[in-house]
Amino acid sequence: KGDKAVTYEQAHPPHYIAHRKGWLSLHTGNLCGEGGAAERTLEDAFLRRFLGGTFPGCVLDSVVLKRRGNLVVLSAVLSRALPPHKIYFLGGYTETLLSHFLKCPVRLDLQTLPARLPYKYL
Amino acid sequence: MAAGALMGVLAPYGGCGWSCASPSGPQGVGGGEKMAAGWLCRRLCQGSAFPVSYASRILQNQCFFQNSNLVGVRLAGSQANTEGPKTNPLVSISDEPETLYKRVSLLVKGHDKAVLDSYEYFAVLAAKELGISVEKVHNPPKTVERFTLLKSVHIYKKHRVQYEMRTHYLCLELKYLTSSTAAVYLEYVQRNLPEGVAMEVKKTKIEKIPEHIREPIWDTLPQVEETEVKS
Numbered sequence: 001k002g003d004k005a006v007t008y009e010q011a012h013p014p015h016y017i018a019h020r021k022g023w024l025s026l027h028t029g030n031l032c033g034e035g036g037a038a039e040r041t042l043e044d045a046f047l048r049r050f051l052g053g054t055f056p057g058c059v060l061d062s063v064v065l066k067r068r069g070n071l072v073v074l075s076a077v078l079s080r081a082l083p084p085h086k087i088y089f090l091g092g093y094t095e096t097l098l099s100h101f102l103k104c105p106v107r108l109d110l111q112t113l114p115a116r117l118p119y120k121y122l
Numbered sequence: 123m124a125a126g127a128l129m130g131v132l133a134p135y136g137g138c139g140w141s142c143a144s145p146s147g148p149q150g151v152g153g154g155e156k157m158a159a160g161w162l163c164r165r166l167c168q169g170s171a172f173p174v175s176y177a178s179r180i181l182q183n184q185c186f187f188q189n190s191n192l193v194g195v196r197l198a199g200s201q202a203n204t205e206g207p208k209t210n211p212l213v214s215i216s217d218e219p220e221t222l223y224k225r226v227s228l229l230v231k232g233h234d235k236a237v238l239d240s241y242e243y244f245a246v247l248a249a250k251e252l253g254i255s256v257e258k259v260h261n262p263p264k265t266v267e268r269f270t271l272l273k274s275v276h277i278y279k280k281h282r283v284q285y286e287m288r289t290h291y292l293c294l295e296l297k298y299l300t301s302s303t304a305a306v307y308l309e310y311v312q313r314n315l316p317e318g319v320a321m322e323v324k325k326t327k328i329e330k331i332p333e334h335i336r337e338p339i340w341d342t343l344p345q346v347e348e349t350e351v352k353s
Contacts, residue, residue, distance in 0.1 A: 028231075068315065
C-alpha cells in the first residue's frame, strides 16, 4: 500500500473548492440572476468526452473549460505518447469540428507532460 | 492615442475578444502603425464566421507583437507621412449633440473574490487612463444560494448533503460621461471580462427639462378677474 499516485485535483475533496482548488469549468450560468447552467453543463460533459476520445489515453487530469463571451477555450494537459505532428493535426481537427458543431469559436490550448504529476501517494 | 497605448500595456485577460467575429471592435483605435495588423485582424475575423486556424492565429500574434514595439517610435521618412491627414474609417463624427450620462454603474458578479479584485484594479486603472472620474467602488454583500439534498439514493432521510453557490459582487460607479466615452470604456472593459464573471450596466441619462414645464403655469396664464359668487 502507498503506491497509488493521486494528482492535486483528485486528492482534494469538494469542500476545498474555493479554498485550495479552482473550478474546472468557468461560465456565468451559476451566478445569481443568470441562466443557462444546464446547457453549459451538457456542453461541458460532451466536450470532456470528445477530448477524451480524440486524444486516446493521452489526456492527463481534467480539461479546464473557459467561456469568454462567445469563445470557448479548452485547456488540456496531454502526455507525450503521440508524435507532435499528430497532436497538431488532432488539435486543429477538434477546433474546427467543435466550432462547426457548437456554432461558436473554439480554441484549444495544449500542454504536454512526460507523465501524470502525483501530488501524494495513497 | 491613450487608448492605443493602454491596449499595449494592459493585456491581462488575454485579449479574448479578438477572435470573436465582430467587425466594429476597438481595432481601429490604435495608431497608424497598427493599421496593418488591425486590417489583417478584421479581414481574418470577417473572412471566416468560424475561428481562424492555428497558422493564421500565430501570424496574427506575431503581427501584434512586432507592432507593439513600434508604438511611440517615429518612423522618419516613412510612406505614412505622404498621405496627408489620416481618416480612420471606423471613427465617425456626427453633429448631433451627444447624450450625457450622470452616472454609469457597473455591477460585476462572480464566484471568485480574487478574480473580482483584480478586475476592479484593471477597470479603475482603465477609467483613470481615459480620464473618467470614478465616484465609488464598493462590494455589496455576497448572496449565497444553499440547498440541502438527501445523501443517499434510496432511504436514509437523516443523512443529507448541503451545497451552496456564492455570488460575490463588485459595484463601480462612474460620474458624468458622454455617450461616446461610455461606449469606448464599456467596450474595452467588456471585451476583457474574465471567464465566469458577468456584468450588468445601468446608465442614468441627463435630459433637458421639457418645454411645457419650464415656466410655472401661474406665470404664463393671463390674469383672470375674480367675480364674487353669491350662493
